[in-house]
Amino acid sequence: MQRIGVFVCWCGSNIAGTVDVQAVSEALKNEPGVVYSTNYQYMCSQAGQDMIKNAVKEHNLTGIVVCSCSPRMHEATFRKTAAAAGLNPYMVEIANIREQCSWVHKEMPIGTEKAIILGKAAIAKVNLNTPLIPGESPVTKRALVIGGGIAGIQTALDIADAGFPVDIVEKQPTIGGKMAQLDKTFPTLDCAACILTPKMVDVAQNDKIRIFSYSEVAEVGGFVGNFDVKIKRRARYVKEDVCTGCGACVEKCPMKKVPNEFNLGMDNRTAIYIPFAQAVPKVATIDPNHCNMLKNGKCGLCAKVCAAGAIDYKQQDEIIEEKYGAIVVATGFNPISMDKFDEYAYNQSKDVITSLEFERLTNAAGPTAGKLLRPSDHKHPHTIVFVQCVGSRCAACAEKGKEYCSKICCMYTAKHAMLTRDKYPDTEVYVFYIDVRTPGKNFDEFYRRAVEEYGVHYIKGMVGKVVPEGDKLKVQASDLLDNKQLHIDADLVVLAAAIEPDKSARPLATMLTASMDTNDFFTEAHPKLRPVESPTAGVFLSGTCQGPKDIPETVSQAGAAASKVIGLLAKDKLTGNPCVANSDELMCNGCSSCQRVCPYGAISYIDKEFRMPDRTTKIRRVASVNPAVCQGCGACTVACPSGAMDLKGFANEQIMAEVDAICK
Amino acid sequence: MKFSYFPGCTLKNKAKDLDIYARRSAEVLGITLEEIENWQCCGGVFSTAKDEVATKLSSVRALKEAKSKDQPLVSVCSACHNVIKQTNHAIQTDKEFADKVNRYMAEEPYNGETQVYHYLEMLRDVAGFDAVKAKVVNPLKGKKIAAYYGCLLLRPNSVMKMDDPENPKIMEDLIKAMGADAVVYANRNECCGGYVSFESPELAKKKSLAVVENAKAAGAEMIITACPLCKYNLIKNGADIPVVYFTELLAEALGVKEDTNE
Numbered sequence: 039m040q041r042i043g044v045f046v047c048w049c050g051s052n053i054a055g056t057v058d059v060q061a062v063s064e065a066l067k068n069e070p071g072v073v074y075s076t077n078y079q080y081m082c083s084q085a086g087q088d089m090i091k092n093a094v095k096e097h098n099l100t101g102i103v104v105c106s107c108s109p110r111m112h113e114a115t116f117r118k119t120a121a122a123a124g125l126n127p128y129m130v131e132i133a134n135i136r137e138q139c140s141w142v143h144k145e146m147p148i149g150t151e152k153a154i155i156l157g158k159a160a161i162a163k164v165n166l167n168t169p170l171i172p173g174e175s176p177v178t179k180r181a182l183v184i185g186g187g188i189a190g191i192q193t194a195l196d197i198a199d200a201g202f203p204v205d206i207v208e209k210q211p212t213i214g215g216k217m218a219q220l221d222k223t224f225p226t227l228d229c230a231a232c233i234l235t236p237k238m239v240d241v242a243q244n245d246k247i248r249i250f251s252y253s254e255v256a257e258v259g260g261f262v263g264n265f266d267v268k269i270k271r272r273a274r275y276v277k278e279d280v281c282t283g284c285g286a287c288v289e290k291c292p293m294k295k296v297p298n299e300f301n302l303g304m305d306n307r308t309a310i311y312i313p314f315a316q317a318v319p320k321v322a323t324i325d326p327n328h329c330n331m332l333k334n335g336k337c338g339l340c341a342k343v344c345a346a347g348a349i350d351y352k353q354q355d356e357i358i359e360e361k362y363g364a365i366v367v368a369t370g371f372n373p374i375s376m377d378k379f380d381e382y383a384y385n386q387s388k389d390v391i392t393s394l395e396f397e398r399l400t401n402a403a404g405p406t407a408g409k410l411l412r413p414s415d416h417k418h419p420h421t422i423v424f425v426q427c428v429g430s431r432c433a434a435c436a437e438k439g440k441e442y443c444s445k446i447c448c449m450y451t452a453k454h455a456m457l458t459r460d461k462y463p464d465t466e467v468y469v470f471y472i473d474v475r476t477p478g479k480n481f482d483e484f485y486r487r488a489v490e491e492y493g494v495h496y497i498k499g500m501v502g503k504v505v506p507e508g509d510k511l512k513v514q515a516s517d518l519l520d521n522k523q524l525h526i527d528a529d530l531v532v533l534a535a536a537i538e539p540d541k542s543a544r545p546l547a548t549m550l551t552a553s554m555d556t557n558d559f560f561t562e563a564h565p566k567l568r569p570v571e572s573p574t575a576g577v578f579l580s581g582t583c584q585g586p587k588d589i590p591e592t593v594s595q596a597g598a599a600a601s602k603v604i605g606l607l608a609k610d611k612l613t614g615n616p617c618v619a620n621s622d623e624l625m626c627n628g629c630s631s632c633q634r635v636c637p638y639g640a641i642s643y644i645d646k647e648f649r650m651p652d653r654t655t656k657i658r659r660v661a662s663v664n665p666a667v668c669q670g671c672g673a674c675t676v677a678c679p680s681g682a683m684d685l686k687g688f689a690n691e692q693i694m695a696e697v698d699a700i701c702k
Numbered sequence: 703m704k705f706s707y708f709p710g711c712t713l714k715n716k717a718k719d720l721d722i723y724a725r726r727s728a729e730v731l732g733i734t735l736e737e738i739e740n741w742q743c744c745g746g747v748f749s750t751a752k753d754e755v756a757t758k759l760s761s762v763r764a765l766k767e768a769k770s771k772d773q774p775l776v777s778v779c780s781a782c783h784n785v786i787k788q789t790n791h792a793i794q795t796d797k798e799f800a801d802k803v804n805r806y807m808a809e810e811p812y813n814g815e816t817q818v819y820h821y822l823e824m825l826r827d828v829a830g831f832d833a834v835k836a837k838v839v840n841p842l843k844g845k846k847i848a849a850y851y852g853c854l855l856l857r858p859n860s861v862m863k864m865d866d867p868e869n870p871k872i873m874e875d876l877i878k879a880m881g882a883d884a885v886v887y888a889n890r891n892e893c894c895g896g897y898v899s900f901e902s903p904e905l906a907k908k909k910s911l912a913v914v915e916n917a918k919a920a921g922a923e924m925i926i927t928a929c930p931l932c933k934y935n936l937i938k939n940g941a942d943i944p945v946v947y948f949t950e951l952l953a954e955a956l957g958v959k960e961d962t963n964e
Contacts, residue, residue, distance in 0.1 A: 380869035383888050437860070505888040505912075507919045 047081035047106035126169030162699035170616035185368035187215020189581025196600030198246035212317035261667035262576030283320035287340035305405035378438035419529035429536035447534035617687035625682035628659035632674035640667035706768035707735035723953035780929035839957035841881030848922035849873030910939035
């Protein structure tokens with residue numbers, strides 16, 4: 039029999055205003071197992087906690103019920119109090135008489151009655167509580183970062199800086215991501231390459247960091263502290279450790295008409311290529327879809343000119359296996375396809391481009407060497423129309439766009455408009471917007487400068503139609519503040535396409551059993567208080583895979599994710615949550631129902647030998663829960679048809695006792 | 703395959719070509735069009751007023767008639783198709799509307815069971831453009847033809863579900879199947895101005911000419927359409943290239959433009 043102490047909190051007037059706390063502690067005195075009951079103004083205060091500790095000693099308590107606020111608020115506090123008094127922390131139960139009682143009722147008699155019932159339920163449960171001891175598991179002190187854009191780079195550098203080895207897996211031939219394609223960055227207009235490439239070099243030179251470029255994560259097993267990951271290294275037909283990046287092969291390659299993805303198809307590259315001058319690793323890659331040697335065995339020029347002997351046409355994809363303690367997702371974003379927005383004639387005219395294409399057009403290393411020329415005839419455009427929110431904030435057209443705000447477009451459009459006016463004062467620039475959203479340090483000042491100092495025409499309203507006719511783009515739009523239809527003959531139209539998570543994110547989320555929202559952004563463990571952790575233990579989020587972000591925000595989040603990883607890897611052992619599922623092997627019939635519903639992949643099956651009544655042995659397949667992976671959600675206990683699954687600390691028996699106490 | 707066929711009033715008067723060539727072409731493709739008995743005018747416009755019932759009853763009767771024969775319902779005029787498809791959708795999704803409508807119906811109620819096709823969808827999804835191509839006897843080689851969709855054929859997309867309203871290709875695919883070159887131009891899905899031709903003839907003219915000029919600038923020698931009102935407006939407002947119904951061109955390609963029986 040337990041010896042239970044009941045502690046009713048007033049929470050100032052928060053509880054005592056609508057609950058007669060004296061009556062509650064009196065009424066609960068006579069419940070089974072209760073040997074002591076009292077109330078106090080602030081139970082969570084030092085004095086309140088001391089009161090509990092003293093009562094444990096004086097009355098020899100074995101269980102504690104605190105009638106107070108939500109367990110989310112102070113369960114941990116009172117568990118610590120119990121531990122300090124020498125009790126197992128899991129012998130504490132909280133009856134939530136604030137959020138679920140005093141705050142939702144107005145009349146004292148009703149509030150009091152309900153508080154008593156909630157107290158009785160908690161007492162009934164504590165009577166069945168048993169001490170729980172959390173398990174421990176070791177930690178592999180190595181992190182995996184998936185994605186080598188600015189988010190992945192920053193996370194990897196910060197983790198390595200703390201002394202832990204990190205591997206970056208990047209599916210492109212080089213790290214750098216989207217930021218490597220940008221021209222200048224807002225709001226300070228420093229060039230993206232100038233601030234990014236030193237970081238890329240830092241990554242390459244850091245002996246704690248390994249880069250697996252042109253590679254993908256193929257399989258993830260294990261759990262927090264002990265992930266087993268298979269990485270597929272795609273054949274690049276060039277020996278990475280031999281290639282010096284001299285570029286002789288690129289010069290000689292006769293296959294010169296491959297659309298260059300780094301410049302978004304606005305110029306061509308060769309079949310063997312290095313994406314850009316500052317690529318890391320700076321090694322060549324052969325595109326097997328366009329290489330004559332790989333396609334039909336005719337050519338071999340690159341192998342002939344390679345002084346280092348790095349070309350290897352027989353190279354195969356390779357799978358490497360590695361163990362990691364933590365995984366950081368940094369898979370980034372892409373602009374959405376403009377195929378469904380042909381009111382802007384993206385597919386009809388070369389001179390209708392996306393903002394990312396505009397970045398390349400103005401980049402000194404881009405297809406026009408930084409000169410702003412129209413793609414169709416390489417003439418200088420004199421009228422440019424920027425259209426914001428193409429596919430963003432598109433609630434009414436969800437089948438073609440996104441409901442959310444892509445967040446970065448207002449600022450980069452202001453940047454494009456300003457830079458255009460700065461470099462080409464003879465060019466008229468129009469920006470059509472729904473709202474201009476520029477919160478952020480020095481952001482609104484930046485936008486105001488575009489309007490006031492650079493004379494960019496900001497027009498509230500949307501473009502309805504772009505009609506290519508002759509060498510003009512006839513833009514039809516509305517000016518909502520002037521209540522007028524506008525017709526502008528433009529030379530170039532730039533679409534601020536919405537951004538969406540990279541397509542690799544969803545299959546990766548499945549491998550990691552990490553949850554996503556309806557837009558395929560990774561979900562954080564708590565939207566405010568745990569923004570860089572996935573609900574899946576050991577999986578962390580960095581950058582735009584979690585939601586639209588600009589570079590400053592991405593870098594902050596990348597650092598935050600790194601600090602969480604460092605916190606995890608700094609531990610030698612991980613203490614688990616002892617409230618995990620547990621299968622009664624005698625009752626389990628091996629049906630797999632629990633395994634199918636488990637969102638964390640915590641359940642596997644083992645063949646176990648059982649002694650039968652007639653002394654023979656029989657091998658049966660039974661469920662086995664990995665307590666280090668189980669998050670204690672309880673889904674399996676509901677799914678189990680034979681009642682074999684139970685959740686420690688929330689056993690079926692305990693829940694039923696609570697229900698009985700409430701219904702009595 | 704048999705379809706219930708709703709021609710619509712214009713197809714019996716101004717737009718006889720649209721009707722006749724649709725019937726002849728269907729025959730070549732092995733599709734039987736059975737004209738619904740006692741059909742009435744579709745009303746021309748689908749009223750978006752939630753409590754408007756009377757103007758939608760004609761469509762419901764046609765849909766119900768097709769259901770009684772267990773046939774899908776096809777029409778070829780953009781306006782008729784729009785009204786019928788939207789009415790069917792309203793019955794399927796708005797219980798209150800369905801109840802009201804069924805109070806006008808004798809015998810069993812109609813609950814949106816009939817499948818509604820536009821003639822172009824029938825070509826694409828039932829006959830198949832490959833089959834059309836195989837039956838072409840007069841390939842329209844070298845002809846540069848611009849498809850004109852107008853406003854009604856594709857919108858509202860959530861109901862019509864025929865093609866991407868901003869980047870359609872169903873008529874272009876038909877043009878290619880007939881052996882001609884499809885001219886893609888931006889204004890192919892813009893309004894011809896037909897609905898304001900009494901109130902503001904100048905605006906209507908401007909809208910029509912914007913379509914024609916854009917098609918010509920893209921190299922078109924001819925415009926095809928499914929809509930009698932579009933055809934009327936483009937021609938009346940001064941189109942200087944031929945504007946014809948797509949069915950006429952189809953009949954020509956299939957070799958049945960001149961009816962040997964008449």
